[in-house]
Amino acid sequence: MTVANGGRLRGLALRLWTVPVVVAVWEAAARAAESVYFPPPSAILARLRELWFSGPPARLFLSDAALADFLPSLGRMFGGWALACLGGIALGVAIGRSKTLAGYVDPLIEFGRAIPPPTLIPLFVVLFKADARMQVATIVYGVVWPVLVNSVDGARYVDRLHIETARVFGLSRAERLTRVILPAAAPKIFAGLRLSLSLALILMVVAELAGSATSGIGYELLYTQQNFDLPGMWGTIALLGVLGFLLNSSFLVVERRTLSWHRRAGRTK
Amino acid sequence: MLDVVNLTHTYGSGPEAHRALGGIDLSVPEGQLVCVVGPSGCGKSTLLRSIAGLVRPTGGEVRVKGRPVTATPDDLAVVFQDYSRSLFPWMSVRDNVALPLRRRGLDRAARRTAAAEALAAVGLESAAAKYPWQLSGGMQQRVAIARALAYRPSLLLMDEPFGSVDAQTREDLEDLVLAVRGHHRMTIVLITHDIDESVYVGDRVVVLTRAPAVVAADLRVDLPGPRDQIGTRELPAFVHLRSEVSRLVRGRPEFSMTPSQIDKE
Numbered sequence: 174m175t176v177a178n179g180g181r182l183r184g185l186a187l188r189l190w191t192v193p194v195v196v197a198v199w200e201a202a203a204r205a206a207e208s209v210y211f212p213p214p215s216a217i218l219a220r221l222r223e224l225w226f227s228g229p230p231a232r233l234f235l236s237d238a239a240l241a242d243f244l245p246s247l248g249r250m251f252g253g254w255a256l257a258c259l260g261g262i263a264l265g266v267a268i269g270r271s272k273t274l275a276g277y278v279d280p281l282i283e284f285g286r287a288i289p290p291p292t293l294i295p296l297f298v299v300l301f302k303a304d305a306r307m308q309v310a311t312i313v314y315g316v317v318w319p320v321l322v323n324s325v326d327g328a329r330y331v332d333r334l335h336i337e338t339a340r341v342f343g344l345s346r347a348e349r350l351t352r353v354i355l356p357a358a359a360p361k362i363f364a365g366l367r368l369s370l371s372l373a374l375i376l377m378v379v380a381e382l383a384g385s386a387t388s389g390i391g392y393e394l395l396y397t398q399q400n401f402d403l404p405g406m407w408g409t410i411a412l413l414g415v416l417g418f419l420l421n422s423s424f425l426v427v428e429r430r431t432l433s434w435h436r437r438a439g440r441t442k
Numbered sequence: 443m444l445d446v447v448n449l450t451h452t453y454g455s456g457p458e459a460h461r462a463l464g465g466i467d468l469s470v471p472e473g474q475l476v477c478v479v480g481p482s483g484c485g486k487s488t489l490l491r492s493i494a495g496l497v498r499p500t501g502g503e504v505r506v507k508g509r510p511v512t513a514t515p516d517d518l519a520v521v522f523q524d525y526s527r528s529l530f531p532w533m534s535v536r537d538n539v540a541l542p543l544r545r546r547g548l549d550r551a552a553r554r555t556a557a558a559e560a561l562a563a564v565g566l567e568s569a570a571a572k573y574p575w576q577l578s579g580g581m582q583q584r585v586a587i588a589r590a591l592a593y594r595p596s597l598l599l600m601d602e603p604f605g606s607v608d609a610q611t612r613e614d615l616e617d618l619v620l621a622v623r624g625h626h627r628m629t630i631v632l633i634t635h636d637i638d639e640s641v642y643v644g645d646r647v648v649v650l651t652r653a654p655a656v657v658a659a660d661l662r663v664d665l666p667g668p669r670d671q672i673g674t675r676e677l678p679a680f681v682h683l684r685s686e687v688s689r690l691v692r693g694r695p696e697f698s699m700t701p702s703q704i705d706k707e
Contacts, residue, residue, distance in 0.1 A: 334524055340495075342589075344542065344545070356532040434573060
């Protein structure tokens with residue numbers, strides 16, 4: 174146990190040693206250059222703390238501004254992502270299991286996913302004004318495709334023998350869906366979900382930058398830039414990076430748990 | 443129990459069409475264990491899949507207990523050759539065995555009990571909480587057999603069930619089939635390409651010709667029971683029957699394979 178942990182720590186140290194080195198070089202270079210556009214990391218960190226992490230410990234140090242910016246942004250992002258996941262999986266599995274349906278909608282899907290999602294922002298602005306609906310619509314439209322396409326793929330290529338076994342043993346339609354098709358398609362579906370989660374973060378920011386939002390992390394990014402608060406701007410960028418990293422890591426934890434059978438079964442083959 | 447009447451099946455159409463079954467007649471009374479043998483690719487599996495309702499035959503009829511098969515009959519179970527694809531890797535062994543039992547109207551506790559009993563019958567009571575891929579091939583096929591047993595079918599179909607396990611395991615599984623058959627009154631149709639096996643486990647051996655398959659011979663196996671892997675196989679009657687089936691499957695000129703077919707095999 175301790176040996177394994179020691180090994181893991183050493184592995185982590187080996188992988189992460191470049192981070193402090195890069196930060197240190199950056200700090201030194203920024204101080205030497207004294208450019209307004211490239212503040213040193215220490216200044217960025219200080220500004221970041223002042224902006225968002227100066228709140229009371231009971232609130233995880235989040236300031237009022239942080240709550241006012243993070244909550245709407247994350248709410249829209251997760252809301253949009255969840256909607257897209259539900260819709261994408263439901264539609265995708267239906268298309269994957271029905272050749273007739275696939276024949277009708279395949280060309281539409283190919284066209285729909287070819288449209289870069291930000292190009293629809295002007296349309297959504299006209300439709301929904303600049304409120305949350307516009308941002309959610311942008312996120313949903315942008316992230317539904319990886320979920321949809323992967324769900325179609327996963328459901329389409331369920332092993333024939335799995336399906337025949339289900340038929341022979343008289344599983345009901347609902348059982349076939351929940352006990353056979355969804356688990357069999359899960360590895361593919363999860364790949365789509367993970368991709369769409371990182372896309373959701375990107376589109377959250379894009380929608381806030383382009384849609385004249387009045388709150389949110391993207392709005393803050395624009396606001397700091399317009400007020401020539403460059404440490405604040407850099408801080409927001411760094412914060413988004415950290416957020417993306419955290420989202421992906423937490424998703425991986427869930428995925429590993431859910432698909433442990435898949436990982437371990439693959440290893441024994 | 444099972445009646446197959448002039449069953450024909452053709453895959454595809456036009457010049458590419460492949461006639462797998464050329465008019466099979468077969469009648470199996472309740473409680474019998476019939477082995478169906480024939481050359482590779484002769485349509486044995488097509489026959490089994492038609493009986494199971496997985497393939498809609500192009501002609502003829504299959505009746506189980508007098509009722510024509512259109513979808514999979516209620517009390518029919520199948521053990522497939524490819525256990526690794528037939529068991530669900532995302533479920534524990536116990537759940538795999540218990541899954542079909544909802545249909546039998548059993549509650550959760552009763553399903554678990556039935557699964558445990560079936561696993562005990564195949565000697566795998568300790569593997570219930572494991573996943574199929576944690577078990578050896580022979581053990582996985584035992585799980586598939588347990589799943590079929592728990593389902594309590596009156597007709598059990600086995601499609602080359604021991605084709606993917608080693609020789610020792612194969613013999614163990616053959617004896618397992620004979621043993622469980624003694625306990626549960628079941629009619630069994632076992633498809634195999636192994637001539638020894640067909641004579642050893644069967645009450646009756648049905649030999650099919652090359653595709654389009656018809657019944658070439660229908661032999662009674664009159665060997666004393668209980669059968670024994672070494673003793674039974676030494677009996678003159680066993681050796682004689684084995685040779686006869688062998689000749690029927692590949693010995694006669696009209697059944698022998700052309701060199702091009704051998705290349706394909």
